[in-house]
Structure formats: C-alpha cells, structure tokens
Ligand SMILES: Cc1cc2nc3c(=O)[nH]c(=O)nc-3n(C[C@H](O)[C@H](O)[C@H](O)COP(=O)(O)OP(=O)(O)OC[C@H]3O[C@@H](n4cnc5c(N)ncnc54)[C@H](O)[C@@H]3O)c2cc1C
Ligand code: FES
C-alpha cells in the first residue's frame with residue numbers, strides 16, 4: 400500500500416523524472432536522489448531552517464514536504480544561485496561580510512534571504528531580522544548575516560540601519 | 568528521524584477527500600500545510616496508513632467578504648491571511664497576530680484549517696477563532712454541519728472532528744462599528760509558539776463599553792475566554808484602575824502549567840501584563856473608531 404510514484408520536477412532549471420516512495424522528504428530527495436547536497440538537514444522538524452528551499456516562488460522547509468507533493472513543481476536550491484567562481488550578488492555579500500563560519504546554516508539563510516529580497520522592501524534591519532527569525536546560526540551571531548543582506552538591499556533610510564538591538 | 572511508510576493520495580475535491588477518509592476506517596490523515604503533521608510523522612508520533620493530500624482543492628483556498636461575515640477557506644495559508652486586504656480591513660486583529668505565527672517559510676505552507684484542527688495549546692489562530700465567535704464548517708460523507716469555535720476545542724491537540732470529517736470553512740462575523748482590538752504576545756523568540764498571548768475586542772457606545780472580549784492562549788490545554796474579567800468592563804469607561812482590576816481577574820482565572828520554557832507563575836504573570844496591554848489598545852482604538 401505504499402506504492403512508489405513517478406514525479407517530474409524542475410530543479411534549478413533542469414527537469415528530473417524520478418520514482419519515489421511517498422514518505423521520502425523533499426530534503427532527502429534533493430540530497431540523496433538528485434545528489435544536490437547543498438540543501439542541509441539539521442532538525443527535521445521545521446525549527447532550524449537549514450533545509451529551506453524555494454518551491455514555485457515561496458520559501459519552504461524541505462524537511463516538511465514530501466517529494467511526491469512536488470510533481471510538476473519548480474524548485475530552487477542553493478546550487479541554483481551560483482557556484483564557486485561565479486557567486487551571485489547575495490552569496491558574494493555573504494563572503495565579503497563574513498556572514499558564514501562553518502556554513503551549515505548558510506544554504507537556508509541564502510534561500511530565505513532570496514525569498515525576502517524578492518518580496519519585502521527590507522527598509523529596516525529589524526525587518527531583515529524578523530524575516531530571518533526562522534533560521535538558526537550557531538556561529539556568526541547573525542550580525543554579519545544582517546549586514547550582508549543590508550549590503551544587497553542598499554543602505555537603510557538614515558536612522559534605521561543602526562538599530563542593532565530589537566525588542567523581540 | 569524519517570517518517571514511517573504510508574500510502575499517499577491527492578484528493579481534488581471535498582467530496583473525494585471525505586470519501587477517502589470514510590473508506591479508511593480511521594487509518595487516514597489529512598495533510599494540509601504539513602507544518603504540524605510532518606514533524607509528528609518525522610518523530611513517528613503518528614503512523615497513518617494513508618495521507619490524503621488536500622492541497623489541490625482550490626475551492627478551499629479563499630478569503631471572502633460576504634457582507635455581515637468574512638468567510639475563510641480551510642486551506643488558506645497563513646501568508647494569505649497575513650497579507651489579505653479583506654482581513655486587514657475587517658479583521659485586523661488576525662493580520663496583526665499572523666506576524667507572530669511561526670516564520671516566513673512555515674507561513675508560506677501552514678493553513679488556517681490545519682492550525683485549528685491541530686489545536687496546539689499555544690497557537691494563535693484557535694484563540695482568534697474563540698475571540699471572534701467563529702463558526703467552523705465541517706464536511707463528511709454524511710453531509711455538512713457547523714460548530715461554534717467555543718465547542719470545537721476540547722483539549723491539547725483535541726478537537727470536535729471525527730475521523731471521517733474535513734474542516735472546510737471558517738466564518739467570522741464582522742465586528743460592530745466603534746470596536747477596537749488588541750493583541751499582545753510574549754514568546755522566547757519572534758515566531759516561536761507563545762508563552763502566553765492575549766487578543767481582545769472592545770465595543771464602545773457613548774463612552775462606555777457595551778461588549779468586551781478577552782481570549783487567551785498558551786495558558787491551558789485549549790484557548791480560553793476570560794469571561795468574568797470581560798464582564799467587569801461592561802457599562803464602564805476604561806481607566807487605568809479598571810484595567811488593573813480586569814487584568815488581575817484574568818490572571819487569577821488561569822492555572823497554566825510549567826514547562827522548560829516558562830513556569831506556571833511566570834505565565835500567570837504574563838496574562839495580567841498582556842491583558843492590560845491588549846485591552847488598553849482595544850480601548851484606544853475603539854475611541855478612535857467612535858470619534
Ligand atoms: C518551527 C515551527 C514553528 C511554529 N510556530 C507556530 C506558532 O508560533 N504559532 C502557531 O499557531 N503555529 C505554529 N506552528 C504550526 C503552524 O502554524 C502549522 O501550520 C499549523 O499548526 C498546522 O497547519 P497545517 O496546514 O500545516 O496543517 P497540517 O500539518 O497539514 O495538519 C495538522 C493536523 O490537522 C489536520 N488537518 C489539517 N487540515 C485539516 C482540515 N481541513 N480538516 C480536518 N483536519 C485537518 C491534519 O490531519 C493534522 O492532524 C509552527 C510550526 C513549526 C514547524
Ligand atoms: S532540517 Fe528542516 S528546518 Fe531543520
């Protein structure tokens with residue numbers, strides 16, 4: 400009764416047809432079935448954000464969707480942003496601003512930031528912090544990540560960029 | 568961990584979904600946004616034989632102004648509620664609260680029907696359904712019925728839904744003119760489940776309260792109304808002194824539990840602080856509306 404299905408998905412512009420068990424998580428499909436190991440897996444219950452990818456234009460947790468649910472859909476992962484030698488502007492800003500140390504959280508941070516940059520004005524640093532609240536980083540202390548994203552958006556209107564402390 | 572094996576089927580209509588549920592003798596689970604169900608599967612707290620995916624039922628995803636009430640389809644995503652102009656205009660307390668429900672990627676998937684059916688004791692939407700006297704429409708093989716939010720929540724992760732039933736729609740009466748609202752929450756981190764959260768409405772006529780509502784989450788096994796505290800406000804103009812008494816009565820009305828996140832005493836303390844804040848906001852907004 401747990402019959403496998405054949406699904407067709409587009410990942411970073413490339414079409415894949417694969418046969419999957421219903422219980423296969425999207426994160427494991429990307430990593431094990433397609434070999435796209437850029438998407439990381441931390442907690443497997445939605446809390447850490449390391450597995451965040453973009454499905455049909457919206458960021459989602461790849462540990463909280465099943466591959467069978469993705470038939471016909473379009474997925475963007477960190478591999479689609481750019482690679483060594485040709486980082487995109489956001490990746491380049493992360494490098495320039497020391498927004499990563501061990502790099503475990505980085506794929507999820509980048510995909511969350513990609514979604515935020517497309518949809519929100521990010522006029523204040525508080526808005527950036529709020530948008531990143533679902534992504535945990537054990538290394539950087541977040542400050543450099545906020546700076547990197549700020550660098551991509553452009554300077555905040557005067558008086559708002561400097562409010563480093565939030566009351567949340 | 569990885570989820571246990573299950574079979575999977577996509578339902579493309581309400582009728583198909585309830586037929587599948589009806590055939591599976593309690594062995595099936597609906598999957599909506601999956602943001603509460605999949606963690607439970609990953610932890611193997613649930614082992615359903617079948618997942619019935621309702622994400623393809625487009626007819627369950629809508630926010631509609633139906634004159635005297637707002638109708639919300641069960642599959643409406645948190646993100647849609649957060650950004651809906653209809654919600655912002657008629658039920659701004661919901662728009663405000665949605666900013667506190669989880670995080671961006673989870674709001675992109677999670678649904679109102681899933682949140683109400685899951686009934687986490689610290690969730691915001693069950694509290695809002697109770698605050699706003701929502702009616703929940705439920706479909707099954709046997710037909711349709713509706714139930715008041717006050718009769719729906721039975722305990723932690725427990726609601727008045729039978730195995731074969733699907734929540735299809737939430738109907739929320741519009742608030743009367745000159746009604747203010749308030750929302751206040753404390754969580755460990757923005758987007759985490761509330762340690763305690765309070766939502767209020769206050770309707771004012773001739774400078775005094777004619778209707779007052781206070782709903783609370785995170786302080787019991789289900790959302791609660793602070794009915795005794797609500798009644799203190801009726802016929803009164805709201806003063807700092809009255810707010811203090813209302814907050815004290817609400818605080819004494821709850822017996823929250825202790826866990827790793829907060830002690831019972833701290834949660835009770837928060838109820839007092841947050842009721843005062845949220846009712847003060849409602850009073851200010853009501854006066855602006857009445858002016
Ligand atoms: C890290 C994290 C943080 C979160 N923080 C918060 C928070 O702060 N506040 C908050 O309120 N929530 C929070 N959530 C939960 C989130 O809001 C979920 O989206 C919600 O609880 C469930 O909605 P869903 O659509 O994802 O439901 P699902 O996970 O798909 O389903 C949940 C349950 O409801 C049943 N169900 C779903 N839809 C229906 C229906 N139409 N009829 C009958 N039964 C149905 C399912 O069978 C299942 O038992 C958080 C989740 C995560 C992972
Ligand atoms: S692995 Fe998906 S959120 Fe942690």
Ligand code: FES
Nearest residue numbers: 500504536537538
């Ligand atoms: S860089 Fe190590 S967890 Fe973020």
